[in-house]
Amino acid sequence: MRAIGIHEPGTPDALQVVDLPQPAVAEGEVRIRVHAAAVNPTDTLLRSGQRDLSRQPRPLIPGMDVAGILEEIGPGTETPLRVGDAVMAIVVPRGAHGAYAEQVVVPAESVAAAPRDTSHLEASTLPMNGLTARLALDTLGLPSGSVIAVTGAAGAMGGYAVQLAKADGLTVVADAAAKDQELVAGLGADVVLPRGEGFADRVRERFPDGVDGAVDGAMLHAAVAPAVRDGGTVITIRGYDEPGERGVRFQPILVADYAREQQKLDTLRQQAEDGLVSLRVAASLPKEQAPEAHRRLEAGGVRGRLVLNF
Structure with missing residues (x-):
């Protein structure tokens, strides 16, 4: 099968088409014929070598989100899904096992049915970012009626955090650039404030005692x-956990902790069908144009997800 990978970290041009053997399916696993793989910031970190990859076999295949058709179920594997179903999955990329491939084999718990009446492109944008937002909110554990701040609210993960927080009954104060204020308000944020320097001061003007927690997507x-x-607690997504003042705690999260939370992924599927979360595709590119997708993402300003079409 063909995949998009790297032999050594580098610029986007390090991404190239590689040939890999068809992955075997063991007990507890399923094989997916990939039709779409979303491109995320974590993919660019892997490609550029900003993570320790010294022990990883080559080629390295990035990617954590796929959507496609379920092709094979491993022996003895229990799953409500059937061969031929349209599915979505979160992929934990290790060595040649990433989402940028024509086929992926993943634990059955990492897969859910794709939301009804959505394309493969749309479905591929949900698993990793949706589960990251879900994990952030679960880690905060705020009761209904609490107030939460979300930074990076116009981004994919931040947008899901806004929508899922609203579904949880929280009041959401979010940041946005002037061009994104309508978008973020449309996602359901109760208060939209200018992003960047002074955001915390502006939050305190609206909520003098401070918000109950924050998801720091920015x-x-x-x-x-x-x-x-x-x-209170601030959820961070890149490992930041420095000591805070006034008892404020920085709590990093890793979406890999939810990679086998099939019920939570399926709940996201239902929420997408119910219109509680929005599946935003910024653009679709052929898999061979993965370098261009990485360049666009690193240039900034992408709203929604760039998706590679397999």
Whole structure:
């Protein structure tokens, strides 16, 4: 089968078409014929060598989101899905096992039916970012009626965090550039404030005691802490866990912890069908144009997800 991978980290042009053997399917696993793979910031980190890959076999195949058709179910595997179903899955990329491939084999718990009446392109945007947002909110554990701040709200993960927080009964204050304010308000944010420097001060003007917690998709880190009440928690997505002041805690999360939370992925499927979460495709590119997709993503300003078409 063909995949898109790298032999050594580098610029987007390090991505190239590679040939790999068809992966075997063991007990507890399923094989998916990939039709679409979303492109995420974590893919660019892997490709550029910003993570320790010294022990990883080559080629390295990026990608954490796929959608396609279920082709094979491993022996003795229990799953409500059937061969031929349209599915979506989260993929944990290790060595040649990433989402940028014509076929992937993943644990059955990493797969759910694709949302009804959606394309493969749309479905591929949901698993990794949706589960990251779900994990962030579950880690905060705020009761209904609490107030949460979301930074990076116009992005894919931030957008899901806004929508899922609203579905959980939370009041959401979010950041947005001027060009994205309508978008973020449309996602359901109760209060939309200008992004960047001074965001925390603007939050305090609206909520003098501070919000109950925050999901820091924009990676403001210490700069967002003043928006949070004493003893509150800020969820971070790139490992930031420096000590905070006033008892504010920075809590990093790793979506791999939810990679086998099939019920949570299926709940996201239902929420997409119910219109509670939006599947946003920024653009679709042929798999051979993966370098261009990475260049566009690293240039910034992408709203929704770039998707590679397999």
